[in-house]
Amino acid sequence: MTTGTDLRMMTAKELTRIVLNKEELFILDVRNESDFNDWKIEGERIEVINIPYFELLDGADPALDKIPNGKKVLVVCAKEGSSQFVAEQIVEAGRSDVFYLQGGMKSWSEHLEPVKIGDLKDGGSIYQFVRIGKGCLSYMVVSNGEAAMVDTLRMTDVFESFAQENQLQIKHTIDTHLHADHISGGRTLADKVGATYWLPPKDAEEVVFNYSKLDEGHAITVGNTKINIQPVYSPGHTIGSTSLIVDDQYLLTGDILFIESIGRPDLAGKAEDWVGDLRNTLYNRYKELSNDLIVLPAHFGKVSELGDSGKVFARLGDLYQKNPGLNIRDEAEFRRTVTENLPPQPNAYQEIRQTNMGKIQPTDEEQREMEIGPNRCAVHDK
Known part of the structure; x- marks a missing residue:
């Protein structure tokens, strides 16, 4: 499913295959810091950082210099909405291969x-x-x-x-x-x-x-x-x-x-x-x-x-x-x-x-x- 030129949705099942196949993925988790520290997505070749959503309301600039070039990027939040918003900002800033997690961490928890x-x-x-x-x-x-x-x-x-x-x-x-x-x-x-x-x-x-x-x-x-x-x-x-x-x-x-x-x-x-x-x-x-x-x-x-x-x-x-x-x-x-x-x-x-x-x-x-x-x-x- 495509929601914009370079923005795509990733399902929990697709994310699971990435983790199990030990593929590279960069994750931007936009939940609040306490929720992130309590529980996050992990994998052998997964790099994950946390920038809370409220710090990205005015644009994705605080995140752009931390996102590596040439890597698939997944934005994650609790339920989906915030991650889709942030992912759209990243795409508008010129980055490609950007995804948001369908259903957020709730979906990840239940797959x-x-x-x-x-x-x-x-x-x-x-x-x-x-x-x-x-x-x-x-x-x-x-x-x-x-x-x-x-x-x-x-x-x-x-x-x-x-x-x-x-x-x-x-x-x-x-x-x-x-x-x-x-x-x-x-x-x-x-x-x-x-x-x-x-x-x-x-x-x-x-x-x-x-x-x-x-x-x-x-x-x-x-x-x-x-x-x-x-x-x-x-x-x-x-x-x-x-x-x-x-x-x-x-x-x-x-x-x-x-x-x-x-x-x-x-x-x-x-x-x-x-x-x-x-x-x-x-x-x-x-x-x-x-x-x-x-x-x-x-x-x-x-x-x-x-x-x-x-x-x-x-x-x-x-x-x-x-x-x-x-x-x-x-x-x-x-x-x-x-x-x-x-x-x-x-x-x-x-x-x-x-x-x-x-x-x-x-x-x-x-x-x-x-x-x-x-x-x-x-x-x-x-």
Whole structure:
């Protein structure tokens, strides 16, 4: 879509491909400084600067000498309007190859990019849905025309469309824990497609809706080819956190273990109570599992965790070698690491928890506002 001679619109999907393909891009972010410092677009070859919109109301001159020649330029704001205005000023000043982000950072926050992680032994597949702007990850386990969703995000229409395009029936939606950084779409999706919604019972003591108990020792089967999803109780991020072993190949760790960090235990106000559980899960429970399991977390914190095509995964044995959170031998030091000097808590995390319990029912727009910003579920995501 073209709005002027040299001004073009860029979609969140197009921006995602630039990030994942590690292409060059110069971003002028015109949000206010505090919003920019809280959360911005990042990529391996992306250069980003912040000049607030109010400094550019009288023209783009303050920005022109900072924009390099010969680079694709993207102007970004919260919702779109301000960035389009500034981008037009830059074009009028004679610059070319200038874009504004359609839907602004709200659109960036909500875009989901599906990537195939791999095949299952009996002909099935597992897909990862990368919410690149917020660092959230959902999974679809597929076998013989059936599917199970894990840690379903709020944008359930994406999963419905994917299932329809691939002639899949979603039979199960599973949350590994009660989320505090984003609003779960698991129950909503289950209601829409007639699936069973699973939640760890120790995280469900305050929920006001019916659910099926995600208990260790209970296998959930997907398809006729018996692709088992085996729950493994793994507390620490929450008291009910439960990991999933899929097809004896993949370990879906929820928010307990990430690629470059570990989960934080404080989002329910129970850091001192849960730090022992966290250490036991990471240093004992997971140690009993096969080193060859492929770890698939519910979040990533940094673009460095994105692999080929945007995939986020690692072999469990390799994480025990490289992940700093798995190599703190002294228990007192571990306790300090996960309870002190933590990054800020996610935006509106208390209201998000209340929403995921079913206690409050915010509107769609209120849900978008609640989720603005990074996920901040890891100890080291600062």
